Amino acid sequence: MDKLRILLVEDEPDLAQVLVDYLVRDGFDASVEGNGAEALARIERAPPDLLLLDLMLPDLDGLSILREVRKFSELPVIMVTARVDEIDRLIGLELGADDYICKPYSPREVVARVKTVLRRLPRRTASEAPNPATRPSLIEIDADTWQVRIQGQRLELTPKEFKLLQALADKPGRVFSRSHLLDLIYEDNLDVSERAVDSHMKNLRKKLSNALPEREIIRSVYGVGFVFEGREDDSPPPARPTPGGA
Numbered sequence: 333m334d335k336l337r338i339l340l341v342e343d344e345p346d347l348a349q350v351l352v353d354y355l356v357r358d359g360f361d362a363s364v365e366g367n368g369a370e371a372l373a374r375i376e377r378a379p380p381d382l383l384l385l386d387l388m389l390p391d392l393d394g395l396s397i398l399r400e401v402r403k404f405s406e407l408p409v410i411m412v413t414a415r416v417d418e419i420d421r422l423i424g425l426e427l428g429a430d431d432y433i434c435k436p437y438s439p440r441e442v443v444a445r446v447k448t449v450l451r452r453l454p455r456r457t458a459s460e461a462p463n464p465a466t467r468p469s470l471i472e473i474d475a476d477t478w479q480v481r482i483q484g485q486r487l488e489l490t491p492k493e494f495k496l497l498q499a500l501a502d503k504p505g506r507v508f509s510r511s512h513l514l515d516l517i518y519e520d521n522l523d524v525s526e527r528a529v530d531s532h533m534k535n536l537r538k539k540l541s542n543a544l545p546e547r548e549i550i551r552s553v554y555g556v557g558f559v560f561e562g563r564e565d566d567s568p569p570p571a572r573p574t575p576g577g578a
């Protein structure tokens with residue numbers, strides 16, 4: 333099977349090389365591009381399977397690149413930024429990045445996030461693709477009756493919990509900030525703090541984990557917000573060869 337191709341757009345060569353080494357060791361075909369305009373041309377020519385995009389580049393910044401890429405491709409993108417407070421702003425822009433990583437990062441963590449984002453994608457080859465018609469839904473959300481079922485089992489949610497789940501599940505893999513979720517679940521949020529989101533979210537995640545202990549359906553992204561990870565496909569992630577044994 334062909335290796336999945338990761339393009340890392342990063343202008344700090346040492347940092348980039350460390351990450352590339354980790355990705356290659358994990359079975360990916362990883363390469364680096366330090367120049368924004370050159371990166372964009374490369375993506376247009378031959379889109380990678382996943383893009384790791386640094387926000388601060390000397391010429392074209394990461395945001396402009398992502399904007400351009402989104403005009404012609406839905407390829408998965410992980411944004412990398414040196415500022416944790418920047419992430420909230422990026423999410424607010426709704427540019428459609430699939431995840432956000434803050435520097436300094438551990439290369440291991442980045443590899444894990446890359447795998448998570450890739451796992452969410454539909455299978456590439458037709459022979460491997462699960463049949464959507466016969467595949468049972470892990471989680472069913474009925475907006476008309478306000479009912480939620482997990483593997484067929486009914487889940488009792490409050491209206492706020494339902495709204496939170498619905499908003500996140502509507503865009504799997506997208507990270508929602510607390511303030512964005514606050515806007516979504518309250519009509520008029522003038523007197524409501526973001527702590528209210530945390531409180532409803534805590535209860536919702538508890539109910540979800542009670543129903544499905546082995547899965548984390550809603551993941552908390554530290555310092556940022558929440559992301560829906562409940563994939564329809566319940567099969568384990570594809571095993572990758574680990575050179576030198578596990």
Ligand code: CA
Pocket residue numbers: 342343344386387388389
């Ligand atoms: Ca940089």
